Amino acid sequence: xxxxxxxxIQLVFSSLVLTGCDKYLDITPKGKTLLTTxxxxxxxxxDNAFFEGAGTISYLNDNVDVVSITTPPTIREEFVYTWGExxxxxxxxxxxxxxxxxxxxxLYNTVLVGIDKATGGxxxxxxxxxxxxxxxxxxxxxxxxxxxxxxxxxATAVQNPGVPFVTSxxxxxxxxxxxxxxxxxxxxxxxxxxxxxxxxxxxxxNRFRGSVAAGYSVLARVYFYSRNYAAAxxxxxxxxxxxxxxxxxxxxxxxxxxxxxTHSEVIYGRxxxxxxxxxxxxxxxxxxxDRRVRMLYRSSDGYAFTTRGATLFIPTLITPVLGNVNTGTxxxxxxxxxxxxxxRSNDLTTALRYLDEIRxxxxxxxxxxxxxxxxxxxxxKEVLSERSHELPxxxxxxFDMRRLDQDNRxxxxxxxxxxxxxxxxxxxxxxxxxxxxxxQVMSFNPGMQQNxx
Numbered sequence: 500x501x502x503x504x505x506x507x508i509q510l511v512f513s514s515l516v517l518t519g520c521d522k523y524l525d526i527t528p529k530g531k532t533l534l535t536t537x538x539x540x541x542x543x544x545x546d547n548a549f550f551e552g553a554g555t556i557s558y559l560n561d562n563v564d565v566v567s568i569t570t571p572p573t574i575r576e577e578f579v580y581t582w583g584e585x586x587x588x589x590x591x592x593x594x595x596x597x598x599x600x601x602x603x604x605x606l607y608n609t610v611l612v613g614i615d616k617a618t619g620g621x622x623x624x625x626x627x628x629x630x631x632x633x634x635x636x637x638x639x640x641x642x643x644x645x646x647x648x649x650x651x652x653x654a655t656a657v658q659n660p661g662v663p664f665v666t667s668x669x670x671x672x673x674x675x676x677x678x679x680x681x682x683x684x685x686x687x688x689x690x691x692x693x694x695x696x697x698x699x700x701x702x703x704x705n706r707f708r709g710s711v712a713a714g715y716s717v718l719a720r721v722y723f724y725s726r727n728y729a730a731a732x733x734x735x736x737x738x739x740x741x742x743x744x745x746x747x748x749x750x751x752x753x754x755x756x757x758x759x760x761t762h763s764e765v766i767y768g769r770x771x772x773x774x775x776x777x778x779x780x781x782x783x784x785x786x787x788x789d790r791r792v793r794m795l796y797r798s799s800d801g802y803a804f805t806t807r808g809a810t811l812f813i814p815t816l817i818t819p820v821l822g823n824v825n826t827g828t829x830x831x832x833x834x835x836x837x838x839x840x841x842x843r844s845n846d847l848t849t850a851l852r853y854l855d856e857i858r859x860x861x862x863x864x865x866x867x868x869x870x871x872x873x874x875x876x877x878x879x880k881e882v883l884s885e886r887s888h889e890l891p892x893x894x895x896x897x898f899d900m901r902r903l904d905q906d907n908r909x910x911x912x913x914x915x916x917x918x919x920x921x922x923x924x925x926x927x928x929x930x931x932x933x934x935x936x937x938x939q940v941m942s943f944n945p946g947m948q949q950n951x952x
Contacts (some may be wrong), residue, residue, distance in 0.1 A: 508541040528644030537620025540610050540628050550707045552826045553599050553773035560782035561912045566808035570922050581923035582931040584952050585938045586589045600639045607636040608668040630697035631709035637690040638717050645898045646934045649682045650905050651725040656681035660948050687708055691718045703743050712742035713767035716828035723836050724898055732840035735833040740764050744830045748860045749790040754820045770825035777810045788863040804938040812892055826894045831857050835886045842879040850878050902931045
């Protein structure tokens with residue numbers, strides 16, 4: 500573990516330097532600020548380092564087509580796109596995904612270990628900031644769980660490994676073992692449930708920050724990806740009941756800016772910049788009157804969807820205020836969770852109601868027709884299709900693929916080069932649905948259990 504501490508120190512140091520968080524350090528050199536007051540910790544939680552995500556994860560998706568792929572892959576995005584065993588063997592690089600999550604966890608832990616000793620402010624303010632840090636840390640562990648752990652199954656979670664659950668911001672301390680997936684899952688639930696009573700009631704001023712609704716929304720997401728659909732629906736509806744957020748209507752007035760923290764449909768905001776090539780099959784799955792197509796995608800083949808590589812998901816060039824993609828929770832995600840849970844329990848009336856509430860904001864009003872069916876499987880498929888259209892590149896499609904693979908709803912995903920030759924495949928139930936622990940981490944911590952590949 501001693502060597503792993505070294506790589507973790509590198510990761511955290513790199514994150515602080517690159518994101519500008521170095522104005523708050525553990526020491527107080529000239530021109531720097533030591534975290535001593537409640538105000539300092541509040542300002543710390545406003546730093547952009549917490550909010551910007553890694554859009555690269557969308558290269559794992561089945562709705563992406565990188566026509567220019569080289570064989571063998573040569574750049575990081577190509578290794579991700581072909582579900583490579585490792586994305587980099589450069590020990591000096593912070594490992595993709597893993598490094599970003601643990602760097603943020605360290606920043607949240609800084610609040611958790613120091614806020615009680617801060618001066619100024621009230622006890623209630625300290626509890627609130629601690630609750631926000633618990634929620635933010637839980638979200639980062641949610642990502643790690645769904646990237647580096649086997650898909651959650653209560654029957655096997657007690658045997659499958661988790662990831663190290665770090666609660667200190669002292670990078671010289673011994674790093675915990677991976678533990679079990681069941682333990683990690685419980686840690687995440689415990690942190691969110693501990694946070695909710697002390698979270699602010701409203702975060703409309705800055706939707707990057709925590710709120711009661713944000714807590715329920717993350718809890719809904721955690722339950723959803725563990726396939727506990729009943730609990731996911733309960734918490735999704737609690738999130739909706741406790742938020743002022745409302746969906747943006749693509750037939751109406753759009754936001755004034757691309758700042759996710761101000762968008763009305765955001766419950767707990769995070770973001771990436773949308774820019775990725777969509778696959779033909781995916782684009783052909785949209786209805787002709789779906790306004791998302793021409794508002795979010797640029798097509799160089801006249802939206803005929805006949806030419807590979809011709810369609811980019813790049814909303815900033817078409818609808819600039821939608822250029823930043825919310826990877827955090829939203830009104831529509833909660834409604835999709837509730838709709839799918841209802842469909843799976845054969846409550847088709849509820850499923851169709853939520854489905855309609857989403858689609859009426861996305862389809863052209865003049866030609867919109869409400870979807871109806873009395874067949875459970877058809878309703879579920881329609882909800883799943885809507886989910887794929889509404890949340891295509893916000894970091895959740897890969898997690899959905901893992902989840903649906905457990906239901907035997909995923910076929911083989913194939914990658915092709917420009918000539919149509921197969922360069923990679925992802926068959927059902929493949930070990931590749933769980934990412935390898937990064938090379939950099941294993942190099943400095945050879946005793947850590949690696950995932951099968």
